[in-house]
Amino acid sequence: MIRLLIVDDHDVVRMGLKQVFDSRVDMEIAAEARTGDEAITLIRKEPFDVALVDLSLSDMSGVDVLTRAKAIRPEMAVLIVSGYPEDQYAINILKAGASGFVPKDAPPESLVSAVLAATQGRRYVSPRVADRLAQGLSGHAADQPSHAALSEREFQIFCKLAGGQSVSDIAKELFLSVKTVSTYRSRILEKMNFKSNADITYYAVKNQLIA
Known part of the structure; x- marks a missing residue:
């Protein structure tokens, strides 16, 4: 069973994420947090396989949560879920050590795919982000x-x-x-x-x- 931690300061968003995973027999929402501090406290207390973290929380950024969480549990995967533009944030989020960046308007199957990829030690990227990464590897820095x-x-x-x-x-x-x-x-x-x-x-x- 894949244990998930949801970190978002909006009740509606957390409810929506729970609905996505409720039908999955191989995944469970093990805990929820409204703030970064709550998330860090939970991560210290118990292990999770994947944390789904909002990029903008009331007390700290999702990048801060990512950094602190990985320092406590390096083996835990962290997915950033955000309403901010994917093409502006995703590459830097991946550089910071996240297992993926999932836009909040992405279809439910993308969230599930991201979680499965993360638990297998892979990075989840959308075709759009993959194209940007390929441009960078090709030396097309002007496109970045x-x-x-x-x-x-x-x-x-x-x-x-x-x-x-x-x-x-x-x-x-x-x-x-x-x-x-x-x-x-x-x-x-x-x-x-x-x-x-x-x-x-x-x-x-x-x-x-x-x-």
Whole structure:
């Protein structure tokens, strides 16, 4: 039996996900969490095969949950389920260690396929994302969004800067020094050819990386 953990701050979404898996005799919703903190507490207490995590939670991002969850249980697969644009987020989410990115408007069978792939140690990607990955391998960097060049940690900090968090707040949240976060910020600005945090926020809003 595949044990699933659902992490989403919307009751309706959690109910919808439960309906998808209710008919599966090989899968069960073992637990639910409304916040990232609740999810981390549950993950510390008991093992799950796959966690389905919303990208935007009330207390932290899905990327933060992913990072902390993998540190506690490296063997657990994490799927990011989100309403944000797949083509803008999926590649960076995969870089961060997720087993897949599933849009919230994807058909139910895609969710099931993603879970099955994750439990088999494979990554789940849609044909659209697979095409973008292939373009990257072919050297067609111009076809990739600018943020695809960021590393896992850089993208995590990029999202926080775009959301208006200060360097000191990010350092405190990620247990890093202010100097380290400042260095990451400088790398982000250099890689994306930006001059300020305002450029980061503008880019993120324009590309629907933040609401």
